[in-house]
Amino acid sequence: MNTEALSRQFAAELDRLPRSAEAAARRAAAFEAFSAAGFPTRRDEQWRYTDLKPISTAELDFAPPPPSTELVSRVAESLDQAGFDEATSRLVFIDGCYCDTLSRTTAAAGISLASLASCSEADLPVHAHAPFDGHPLATLNAAFARDGALIAAEDGARTTAPIELVFVAGGRSGLAAHPRIVIDLGQGAEVTLIQHLLDLEPGRGWFNAVTEIVQAPGSHLTLYRLQDHGTRQFHTALMRAELAEDAKLNCGYFDLGGRLVRNDFDVRLAGPGAEADLNGLFLASSGQHTDNHIRMDHIAPRTRSAESFRGIIGDRGHGVFNGKVVVHRDAQHIDARQSSDNLLLADNAEIDTKPELEIYADDVKCSHGATIGELDDDQLFYLRARGLADEEARNLLTFAFANTVLERVALPELRELVAARVAARLPNGATAGGTR
Amino acid sequence: MATEQKEITDLVKRKYEHGFVTDIEQEFVPPGLDEDVIRLISQKKGEPEFMTEWRLKAYRHWLTMKEPDWAHVRFNPIDYQAISYYAAPKSQEDAPKSLDEVDPKLLETYDKLGIPLHERARLAGVAVDAVFDSVSVATTFKEKLAEAGVIFCSFSDAVKSHPELVRKYLGSVVPHRDNFYAALNSAVFSDGSFVYVPKGVRCPMELSTYFRINAANTGQFERTLIVADEGSHVSYLEGCTAPMRDENQLHAAVVELVALEGAEIKYSTVQNWYPGDEQGVGGIYNFVTKRGECRGANSKISWTQVETGSAITWKYPSCVLRGENSVGEFYSVAVANNYQQADTGTKMVHIGANTRSTIISKGISAGHGQNAYRGLVRVLPTARGARNYTQCDSLLLGDKCGAHTFPYIESRQRSARVEHEATTSKISEDQLFYCRQRGLSEEDAVNMIVNGFCREVFKELPMEFAVEAQNLMNVTLEGAVG
Numbered sequence: 080m081n082t083e084a085l086s087r088q089f090a091a092e093l094d095r096l097p098r099s100a101e102a103a104a105r106r107a108a109a110f111e112a113f114s115a116a117g118f119p120t121r122r123d124e125q126w127r128y129t130d131l132k133p134i135s136t137a138e139l140d141f142a143p144p145p146p147s148t149e150l151v152s153r154v155a156e157s158l159d160q161a162g163f164d165e166a167t168s169r170l171v172f173i174d175g176c177y178c179d180t181l182s183r184t185t186a187a188a189g190i191s192l193a194s195l196a197s198c199s200e201a202d203l204p205v206h207a208h209a210p211f212d213g214h215p216l217a218t219l220n221a222a223f224a225r226d227g228a229l230i231a232a233e234d235g236a237r238t239t240a241p242i243e244l245v246f247v248a249g250g251r252s253g254l255a256a257h258p259r260i261v262i263d264l265g266q267g268a269e270v271t272l273i274q275h276l277l278d279l280e281p282g283r284g285w286f287n288a289v290t291e292i293v294q295a296p297g298s299h300l301t302l303y304r305l306q307d308h309g310t311r312q313f314h315t316a317l318m319r320a321e322l323a324e325d326a327k328l329n330c331g332y333f334d335l336g337g338r339l340v341r342n343d344f345d346v347r348l349a350g351p352g353a354e355a356d357l358n359g360l361f362l363a364s365s366g367q368h369t370d371n372h373i374r375m376d377h378i379a380p381r382t383r384s385a386e387s388f389r390g391i392i393g394d395r396g397h398g399v400f401n402g403k404v405v406v407h408r409d410a411q412h413i414d415a416r417q418s419s420d421n422l423l424l425a426d427n428a429e430i431d432t433k434p435e436l437e438i439y440a441d442d443v444k445c446s447h448g449a450t451i452g453e454l455d456d457d458q459l460f461y462l463r464a465r466g467l468a469d470e471e472a473r474n475l476l477t478f479a480f481a482n483t484v485l486e487r488v489a490l491p492e493l494r495e496l497v498a499a500r501v502a503a504r505l506p507n508g509a510t511a512g513g514t515r
Numbered sequence: 516m517a518t519e520q521k522e523i524t525d526l527v528k529r530k531y532e533h534g535f536v537t538d539i540e541q542e543f544v545p546p547g548l549d550e551d552v553i554r555l556i557s558q559k560k561g562e563p564e565f566m567t568e569w570r571l572k573a574y575r576h577w578l579t580m581k582e583p584d585w586a587h588v589r590f591n592p593i594d595y596q597a598i599s600y601y602a603a604p605k606s607q608e609d610a611p612k613s614l615d616e617v618d619p620k621l622l623e624t625y626d627k628l629g630i631p632l633h634e635r636a637r638l639a640g641v642a643v644d645a646v647f648d649s650v651s652v653a654t655t656f657k658e659k660l661a662e663a664g665v666i667f668c669s670f671s672d673a674v675k676s677h678p679e680l681v682r683k684y685l686g687s688v689v690p691h692r693d694n695f696y697a698a699l700n701s702a703v704f705s706d707g708s709f710v711y712v713p714k715g716v717r718c719p720m721e722l723s724t725y726f727r728i729n730a731a732n733t734g735q736f737e738r739t740l741i742v743a744d745e746g747s748h749v750s751y752l753e754g755c756t757a758p759m760r761d762e763n764q765l766h767a768a769v770v771e772l773v774a775l776e777g778a779e780i781k782y783s784t785v786q787n788w789y790p791g792d793e794q795g796v797g798g799i800y801n802f803v804t805k806r807g808e809c810r811g812a813n814s815k816i817s818w819t820q821v822e823t824g825s826a827i828t829w830k831y832p833s834c835v836l837r838g839e840n841s842v843g844e845f846y847s848v849a850v851a852n853n854y855q856q857a858d859t860g861t862k863m864v865h866i867g868a869n870t871r872s873t874i875i876s877k878g879i880s881a882g883h884g885q886n887a888y889r890g891l892v893r894v895l896p897t898a899r900g901a902r903n904y905t906q907c908d909s910l911l912l913g914d915k916c917g918a919h920t921f922p923y924i925e926s927r928q929r930s931a932r933v934e935h936e937a938t939t940s941k942i943s944e945d946q947l948f949y950c951r952q953r954g955l956s957e958e959d960a961v962n963m964i965v966n967g968f969c970r971e972v973f974k975e976l977p978m979e980f981a982v983e984a985q986n987l988m989n990v991t992l993e994g995a996v997g
Contacts, residue, residue, distance in 0.1 A: 439917045
């Protein structure tokens with residue numbers, strides 16, 4: 080997609096959206112900032128291992144038309160079949176467009192759930208307009224975002240059951256969606272949120288999301304994301320979180336699908352005692368490319384962070400991990416851990432991992448570890464000796480490798496769902512011994 | 516706390532022991548760089564045509580390059596036209612035949628540094644090719660080496676006496692277009708050491724070069740080439756000190772190692788260039804390209820470095836593991852104190868099957884020092900069964916310094932196993948308390964802990980260097996308790 084085509088689309092989109100002059104100016108500024116630099120290339124250190132050409136050269140429609148009633152009913156059917164419970168508080172989006180009929184916005188006391196487009200601008204938290212320096216794709220999202228989800232929790236509010244955000248790609252190819260998710264937690268609020276990303280039918284499109292999280296002191300957010308796209312979708316996402324004193328963030332990201340996947344995490348531990356745990360698991364095979372990019376800023380003293388990402392890379396798969404922990408000056412008593420473990424299952428699989436530390440304070444305990452290897456011969460032998468077929472043994476060990484991350488999912492139902500999806504995607508998934 | 520403060524103050528005020536300037540008349544090429552200067556350097560050194568051409572090719576390529584800006588260091592731009600690219604001691608015209616003929620002032624310089632050339636060389640059984648600024652002035656133990664067939668001479672001599680070897684191997688590991696500083700070095704390199712160990716020869720002694728930067732305004736551009744032929748073995752020692760001076764001086768060296776089948780090269784460095792004063796004024800810019808290639812099967816290259824000096828260090832001794840079963844090692848201790856900045860590490864490129872590499876890096880930061888480990892482990896699809904183990908640890912002494920780790924790990928071979936571990940911490944109160952409780956002074960306790968922290972690297976050094984390194988560490992970090 081050349082800049083000209085993109086500009087035309089932007090101009091059309093700007094006219095279409097009924098927003099204030101300020102909002103229009105913000106979008107224009109964002110678009111200008113993006114066009115000035117264009118799509119990042121591999122010359123850019125942050126994009127060293129990920130080539131965006133498949134996206135930047137694709138012809139994409141940045142203003143997806145709303146889904147037809149027929150498509151909506153097909154999505155409804157497929158969600159029912161997949162076991163989604165209509166009674167849960169959920170927002171459903173089809174190709175980035177909010178679908179009122181499939182959503183249920185009533186939630187626990189003190190928690191509001193709404194589509195962003197339905198909110199009056201005055202109701203939006205200030206940070207919903209923050210610029211995205213250093214994240215070109217998020218800047219593009221800022222220019223084109225037309226809808227998304229707002230989850231706000233008042234002081235002390237708690238979710239009784241997880242809130243679900245469901246993003247469905249409707250199978251219409253060539254669409255680009257730029258959803259925005261805004262999460263705002265008041266003091267001591269506790270929220271659990273699950274994001275589902277799935278394809279109704281295999282199609283090729285681009286999903287470019289931004290999630291913004293602001294946590295007041297003592298709040299606790301648990302955020303899971305199951306990215307279960309088909310293997311042709313492009314998926315890029317920025318998750319940015321700012322944590323005040325004693326706030327806790329717990330994330331589990333599971334990337335199973337997607338042709339080209341890039342997740343950026345930008346977490347700022349801004350208040351003393353803040354804690355963040357990021358866990359991730361990705362599968363990449365059959366030409367899939369998955370990149371997890373993390374920046375963890377320890378700004379305040381006594382903050383703790385842990386990142387643990389595991390990759391299973393199969394035939395022609397390419398995995399990338401870049402974790403950066405920055406401990407700012409005078410941020411003392413820091414505990415930061417990082418690990419990137421990767422399993423290579425095929426000869427043409429590739430993994431590039433870069434766990435970085437940048438430390439400007441002295442009273443810190445920081446560590447990182449990275450491992451790359453194939454399945455252990457001794458373990459395979461052990462299982463074979465006990466009568467398992469080679470394939471079975473391999474799948475069992477592969478699943479066990481993934482299970483380390485799955486075990487950290489606190490919700491049993493979700494854990495089972497993810498486990499089943501992982502098992503189904505393993506090379507000989509259907510016969511995997513590990514689906515429980 | 517009060518004693519800590521005092522110790523820190525003492526540390527900050529510690530003067531650079533090797534800071535003095537020897538007043539010897541020097542022959543200069545006026546500052547500036549163009550093709551004429553390069554022709555002049557080449558001519559002054561009496562080089563054959565191919566060398567002049569090679570230099571010019573490098574220079575022309577250098578003109579198209581930009582200074583790298585990815586390293587975690589900050590410094591004022593260097594004016595390459597303000598540097599004089601050639602300086603030779605005046606006495607070079609009638610080159611000394613033996614130590615007796617060497618300018619006594621020069622020998623005095625070595626004495627002040629605590630390395631009485633002849634004495635030390637004989638006592639330690641070390642042949643020293645001492646490089647004083649740009650031209651080698653004394654070389655010892657040549658006969659003994661010649662007996663074994665080992666060629667150990669200055670680069671200039673090698674160009675004249677063994678042009679075929681130089682031509683074959685020069686730039687074969689670090690090509691002239693490799694990077695900005697390597698290209699500059701290729702164009703203007705003044706002198707350095709050349710080593711060739713013939714087939715099956717175990718070099719009878721440790722080879723050693725002491726480097727000195729002396730003349731003001733003179734960048735020193737060393738070029739070292741070591742070739743270990745099939746089944747040979749050589750251990751090479753490099754040590755550096757530099758006099759005190761307020762201007763920043765550029766040092767852009769290139770070291771190339773070639774290990775053929777079954778050969779082993781061990782390269783050890785103690786680098787103690789002038790680091791600048793406590794305000795961060797002055798000090799050497801040490802931008803070095805060091806790379807070894809394990810060209811033959813079962814060959815081995817091992818780098819060991821102790822980096823305590825220089826205002827800025829930019830250095831990545833690397834191994835290209837091409838031969839099957841070849842082995843690369845990198846052991847490093849890097850210290851950044853006051854306003855020193857170090858960006859150092861290694862690259863291990865696994866090409867051959869069953870190649871193995873080990874990286875042990877220990878970084879120590881104190882004062883306002885910034886210390887970064889930057890490493891690359893790359894496993895290519897051909898490197899079946901490759902193995903890498905990396906450990907990089909950082910120790911922080913003080914709350915104004917920084918310790919950074921930037922490892923790049925790339926694997927495209929499933930049977931390869933790569934492990935990387937890194938930790939960053941300060942000296943724990945518990946450790947200190949334990950030592951103090953057993954009657955050690957705070958300073959001794961810190962020394963002991965720091966030496967323990969560096970032990971894995973120090974034990975890789977040749978014996979005489981290990982002692983020196985340990986003392987250097989104690990002096991460098993006197994009382995630096997966080």
